[in-house]
Structures are given as C-alpha cells and as structure tokens.
Amino acid sequence: MADNERKGAMTERDDDVDEAVAAFHDLRQTVERFGAHISAEMTIVRKGVELAFEQFEKFQETPGDGENLLRIAEFLVGMNQRIDLIARSPILKNGPDYFVRAFERGGEGMMATAVQQSELDNREFRRHLLELRHLTRGARERRLQNIYLWFVGAIGLVVGMVAALIVAPSL
Secondary structure: HHHHHHHHHHHHHHHHHHHHHHHHHHHHHHHHHHHHHHHHHHHHHHHHHHHHHHHHHHHHHOOHHHHHHHHHHHHHHHHHHHHHHHOOOHHHHHHHHHHHHHHHHHHHHHHHHHHHHHHHHHHHHHHHHHHHHHHHHHHHHHHHHHHHHHHHHHHHHHOOOOHHHHHHHHO
C-alpha cells in the first residue's frame, strides 16, 4: 500500500514538472517573439534616425539663410494662392442650404420627367388597348357573319331542294 502511495506521489510530481516545463517553454517563446518585434522596431527607428541625419546634413549644406527664406516665401505664396482658390469656391460661398435646394430642384425635375414619361406610356398603352379591342370586335363580327352566311346558304339549299321537288314533277 505504501508503494502505491509513492507511485501516486511520483506521478503527481511528474505531471507538475511537465506543466512547469510547458509553461517555461511558452514563456521563452513569448520572450523570443517580443525580442524579434523589438529588434524590428529598433531597425525601423535606426533607419529613421539615419534618414533624419541625412536630411539634417542637407539642411546644413545650404549656403545661406537668404536662399532658405526665399524658398519659404515662395512656398507661402503658393499656399496663399491655394487658400484664395479654396475661399472663392462656390461651396464656401453658397453654403449647404443652397446645395440642398439645388438637389431638391433636381429631384423635382427628375420626378416631373418620370411622371410625364409614365403618362405618355399610359396613353400609348390605352391607345394599343383600344386598337386591340377594335381588332377583336372585328374578328367577332366576321365570325358572326360567317355563321350567318352558312345559315343563309343552308336555307338556300333547302329552299332549292324543295323548289326542285315541286318543279321537277310538273315538268
């Protein structure tokens, strides 16, 4: 019985050791991942600093402040022209109410056009309907005329036979 207790205690210790090893392994992988991220970020920072130093050297190589001031003044004149163009744009002059009214007028015009087109289509449909009704009525009348013609022909045949029977013995 004591042996069974020892074996159970050893198994528990082995499980605890395995869990600790797995946790340590996960921790190590996480630290390595963070190290790789930090290394990549350091590379980006190093490149940025190098680029900044290059730009700084270019800035220091300029011969005089007068030339820099001239470039700055030209840049500001260009910016001023752009700002003037933006200030003169109809969007800023008219405001949102103007454009709302313009959209409403456009929508009303579009709806009026759609209604007129619908009315024209409706009239054309009614015209075709009347034309179709007229054609069907004509076909019905022709069929009725054909029935009358057959009826008159049958009566004429009967009258002719009766007349032939009456006239034939007297001849």
